[in-house]
Amino acid sequence: MLGKLNTIIQHDDYKPTSIVYGFIGRDFPSKRHDYRQRESSNASYADIEASKTKVLEAFGGQHKKLSILHQCHSGDAIIVNEVGDGLIRADGQVTSNKEILLGIETADCVPVLFIDEVNCIVGAAHAGWKGAIANILDNTIEKMRKLGANTDRIVAIIGPCIQQNDYEVGEEFFDQFIKDSQDSGKFFIKGKIPGKFMFDLPSYVKSKLSQNNLSKVLDIGINTYDHKNMFSYRKCCHVGQKLDGEVLSVVGLM
Numbered sequence: 001m002l003g004k005l006n007t008i009i010q011h012d013d014y015k016p017t018s019i020v021y022g023f024i025g026r027d028f029p030s031k032r033h034d035y036r037q038r039e040s041s042n043a044s045y046a047d048i049e050a051s052k053t054k055v056l057e058a059f060g061g062q063h064k065k066l067s068i069l070h071q072c073h074s075g076d077a078i079i080v081n082e083v084g085d086g087l088i089r090a091d092g093q094v095t096s097n098k099e100i101l102l103g104i105e106t107a108d109c110v111p112v113l114f115i116d117e118v119n120c121i122v123g124a125a126h127a128g129w130k131g132a133i134a135n136i137l138d139n140t141i142e143k144m145r146k147l148g149a150n151t152d153r154i155v156a157i158i159g160p161c162i163q164q165n166d167y168e169v170g171e172e173f174f175d176q177f178i179k180d181s182q183d184s185g186k187f188f189i190k191g192k193i194p195g196k197f198m199f200d201l202p203s204y205v206k207s208k209l210s211q212n213n214l215s216k217v218l219d220i221g222i223n224t225y226d227h228k229n230m231f232s233y234r235k236c237c238h239v240g241q242k243l244d245g246e247v248l249s250v251v252g253l254m
Contacts, residue, residue: 007027007028007058008022008058009025010022018120018253020060021252023111023159023222026228026230026245028055028058055103055248062098063098066250069090071090073091073131074090074131075091077136077139078090079094079147080097080102091126091131091136092143093125094114095122095147096121100252102123102252105249106161106249108161108167108224108234110127111127111159112124113157114156115154115251116144116149116150118150119148122144122251124140129173129204132204132205133177137208154214154215155214155216156217158202158205160230160247162224163202164198164201164202167234169196170196171195173197174188187199
């Protein structure tokens, strides 16, 4: 079910009392939607810090730091005890520190937030197809377990991402998934063009999550490709525009 679309998007069926979480799109009042320094960005350090401050304030202002990773489509997940100024290359992060908000940036890939409210442990993962096939979801959950989380108490929330009807891929892409698992064929349908397929990335992510016996898996159900308040790398490529921001997915303890 889809939550009311406003500055911070949440799932209608999940309103925890000791956790803050949500998904931020184009309508969030951030100057450039820049939350980390990157090679292709012209944002200054001051712009980035201002954007982070607005996020911290939007989620209540009780957190001191927003942790943003240098995402690299890997299977690497880390435990975050404190947030420094350096760039950490990873695609999943977990924490039990109430002063830290975890943030994941996406523009078609699947953001997944993880919450164990009982044991006060949260996590966030960037699951593009490369990261998903490289077990970023399992690895993020495992890092939560190391902090004391119980798998059967973890709620996973899938945020805005590209849906199957807009995710066309070629035969090499299809073959890579079949090589990994013959069962992966169920996530593809034939495209309109011969030799092309339409890939269901969110369903593939749900399948990966289901193997961990989590308490619950929820899906926001927003398609980044066709929603006016979302960011889509693929759509920008199709219309010849430069990507001007990313969806920010946030989770933290209260």
